[in-house]
Amino acid sequence: MKKIHLLLLKAFIRPFFVTFFIVMFILLMLFLFKYVDDLIGKGFEWYIILELMYYASAANVSMALPLSVLLSSIMTFGTLGENYELVAIKSAGLSLQKAMMPLLMLIIFISISSFVFSDYMLPKANLKYGSLLWDITNKKLSFLIKEGVFNNSIPGYSIRVNKKGEDGTLQDVMIYDHTSTSGIAKIIIAKEGHMSSDEKYLLLKLKNGVRYEESSGRNTYTNQRQELTRMRFSETDQKFDISSFKMNRTDEQDFSGNTQMLNLKGLVKKQDSLSKDLDSINKFSTANINSYYKQSNYVKGYSKIQTEPRKFKSDVLNSFPKHDRLTIVQSALDLATSVKQTVSARMVDHEDRVKNIIKVQMEYQRKFTLAVSCLLLFFIGAPLGAIIRKGGLGLPVVMAIIFFLLYHIIATVSEKSASTGSLLPFFGMWLAIIVLSPLGAFLTYKATVDSALFDVNYFKQLLTNLFKKQDKTNTSP
DSSP states (O other), X not given: OOHHHHHHHHHHHHHHHHHHHHHHHHHHHHHHXXXXXXXXXXOOOHHHHHHHHHHHHHHTHHHHHHHXXXXXXXXXXXXHHHTTHHHHHHHTTXXXXXXXXXXXXXXXXXXXXXXXXXXXXXXXXXXXXXXXXXXXXXXXXXOOOOBTSOBOOSTTEEEEEEEEOTXXXXXXXXXXXXXXXXXXXXXXXXXXXXXXXXXXXXEEEEEEEEXXXXXXXXXXXXXXXXXXXXXXXXXXXXXXXXXXXXXXXXXXXXXXXXXXXXXXXXHHHHHHHHHHHHHHHHHHHHHHHHTTTOOOXXXXXXXXXXXXXXXXXXXXXXXXXXXXXXXXXXXXXXXXXXXXXXXXXXXXXXXXXXXXXXXXXXXXXXXXHHHHHHXXXXXXXXXXXXXXXXXXXSHHHHHHHXXXXXXXXXXXXXXXXXXXTXXXXXXXXXXXXXXXXXXXXXXXXXXXXXXXXXXXXXXXXXXXXXXXXXXXXHHOO
């Protein structure tokens, strides 16, 4: 390998890793902002949140990797062009295509690695991420007693504490017990107490208190009196079940059938099973609806008499007697209502199956689009950096964001159209690549012939020459 190739590889690898980790960090921050309400106040250990972020970062690779390839390629060739190193490379007899060859081999390796990642590692990461996120979002807020506020976290109880010490001591405790089937609450008031808990239960040791219980007593039609029982105690224990506040891990196999958690082989299997189910639904619906239109065939096979079909010159209803027309119309309406109800019930199931098949086909194509998008954005970024001849984090970042947003918008719109059935799943997933491929070829050609496509001075000179020509035409007799 030539020294020029090593120079290009070193110049590319450093900004690639820097931009990749920066983009991953930004996407993780956006993830935390999105789920901050589900994470705060539930008493999660730090390693649970780190585990969730680790699995979430795997899903962000599909956006971070193409953007990093685009930005680093623009920065690399922009810096080489700004320092006139591309001129030196071309003067040494190497064309731009030959100079890009080692980087192209590196990008092909990255693309193949991204395909392997999306087919083997990403489904497993999505499985763990989905199950963990489900457990986190369904976990209750951690049990916390605040001073002077009623806590209703434990079902059937309301607990209020006037003062709470750091060692678990409580002052002026009031507990409302709503677990009675009669709907009448029991009240416990204690001057002091102590709180302790384990993984399943919360234990309150109360001292010097009163327990009030109200019951219907001898409540009859003639004697509507109620009984109030008051019991004083010097010490008592109250035990509460808080096992629901602990996060229980769900079995990951419950989520294994999700489309995003399958590899290529699993997607093919799921599509086949969904297609068979759809065919069964269509056959059953056809047979069910056809039964409403079949004529009576109880004499079929017993008679060989064939009659010609009868032709009606006017309205069919007029050929029946007047006293039977109302009955015939009502029977037709009942039949039409039955057909409509049958079709409506089957259409919902049919649409769900079709949407699931579309999702599977889109996810199948997504395994390949990530790899191809890295190649496409390299062929856009490398010649673009050679044309603009600017390095650093200024103009290259702006250009990279513009082209990546163009790619992302087209991809998002086409995916939405494919998910609704407006586009075929194949075109929905590949439309952005198909649209931007001519742009990559055009920029590569312009960079090869040293075009001044983004040179401001070049456009200024064009405008100056244009105005000069207009002045000459206006002054000529």
